Amino acid sequence: MKPKQFLYLFLPFLLLGACAVTSKRSTPITQGNPTEFETLDLSEKGPIRFQKILAADWVAERNGLIHLKDPKAVAANLEPGKEPIQIYFYVIDHPKFGRYIIDTGMSSGFRKPQEEWPVPGFISSRMNGDKLKTKITIQEWLAKDPKKVEGAFLTHMHMDHIFGSLDLPAGTPLITGPGESADSRFIHLFVQSATDRILGENISLSELKFDTKDGKTTRILDYFGDKSFYVIYVPGHTAGSLAFLIKSTNGSQLVLGDTCHTKWGWENQVPPGEYTKDREANIESLNYLKQISLKFPKIQVHPGHQSIGDK
Ligand SMILES: [Zn+2]
Incomplete structure (x- = not known):
């Protein structure tokens, strides 16, 4: 491409300084x-069978995962470097409403050699692709435990949460938080086409509405209306980040998404670092989730990319 053509193609993005995470539009x-x-009220166990699946082992930059300038991180002498992390997805089997998943784990494309992954080479090398080790793909997991997936909730649309989308049957609804698919950031200029490719051709993107009444925005939706599965609006890491509170047969589960990536970040209430878009909003959302866990101390908490205890 000639430099002039290149300029015309990218001029709108250069002017705006940002572009949406995906070109796909949501309903x-x-x-x-x-x-x-x-x-x-979490005093009783719920009807949902909850499973947390380890999809891949990986590493990421600590200064992306944790705000290292936070006084608590400074006091703990946390330094920039590589941090071992995991990619998870969660399975929600509701006796009446069927199966949903939260995030999408890994797709079969990641079983191929790295140059054939469904992400461009420059991205897979930048994201420590050589350290990304797939444990199980969505297709492999569904083959072992087959059931129709009614929909996939996305904690947010960063690539590591949609890597498995191509393994879902065509038309499976992907459900995001408000403004998530249009979320703009300069970095998206480089990842938009990769995100589109990972999502595939046949996706159906839905965006959950959280209404504002008397100047107050709803934070929690009782999704099925039976007080078993709550979707929590936690903007900050991205515009439409979501967390989930599940009343399961094994007790209550709180899925944080990347409002908090790490065990250390959760235990010390320190927000993510450079991977987060709006730190102030992220801190507010993290504090909100912490409040829930303090009100219900028995709740099992699941940070975005690490586990607490062996859960
Ligand atoms: Zn992530």
């Missing part, structure tokens, strides 16, 4: 009952 959906924090 707003209204689902679930708005719920107040004060009315949450």
